Amino acid sequence: MPVAIEVSGLGVRFRRNRRGGRTFKDLFAGAARRSRPGEFWALRDVSFSVQHGESIGVVGRNGQGKSTLLRLVAKVLLADEGTVAVNGGVAPLIEITGGFVGDLTVRENVRLTSGLHGMSKDEVSRRYDGIIAFAELDGFEDTPYKHLSNGMKVRLAFSVVSQLDEPILLVDEVLAVGDKAFRDKCYRRIDELLAEGRTLFFVSHNERDLRRFCKRGLYLDGGALVMDASIAEVLDRYNADIAT
Structure with missing residues (x-):
């Protein structure tokens, strides 16, 4: 059976003065991958795989790329580098109230x-x-x-x-x-x-929820994947880092 999610060398670049990764103009113009003034890499050189049936928790401080990673897996964002392969449909509980229309019942x-x-x-x-x-x-x-x-x-x-x-x-x-x-x-x-x-x-700051639902953890810091281990080990490392 193929893996559920395969991420290889993943990178996405944001502009500080606007939301989003690559624009469609960038995509069709074949824009260079080097950083430009006012841009930064939200994720860079991230690689991991998820087997079907696994429960993965993603941890890290605010602004370290967790939600960006989720949106790349959900195909809401386009990557500037690397690949994301998803084998199977996704049920996305992200920006959860998006897509609803106010005037409709x-x-x-x-x-x-x-x-x-x-x-x-x-x-x-x-x-x-x-x-x-x-x-x-x-x-x-x-x-x-x-x-x-x-x-x-x-x-x-x-x-x-x-x-x-x-x-x-x-x-x-x-x-x-x-x-x-x-x-x-x-x-x-x-x-x-x-x-x-x-x-x-699963992306969360709630340690109780992470320990309840997840067996494995990914720790993102500065847009890089710094640890991929059991959720207990990842949370111990993360808690030690934020305590210093």
């Missing part, structure tokens, strides 16, 4: 976002009641999305994405949002997905 948004994630109309119809029930939005189905509270929006987004059958789950700090009862429900859902053999690629 909850019902309409469920159909829209589920379809954008690859669900057929029949699948959406079959899973619709479960999505609404998990999100605890019974009675709000005809409410415009923009009138929901932030907590309701997060519950709806998590509910939609966690219903996907994709084998690879990408999670970026989403469990830090919402009240305790909903977080506990998310924990149970992720436990179920892992028990099914899904692959988890």
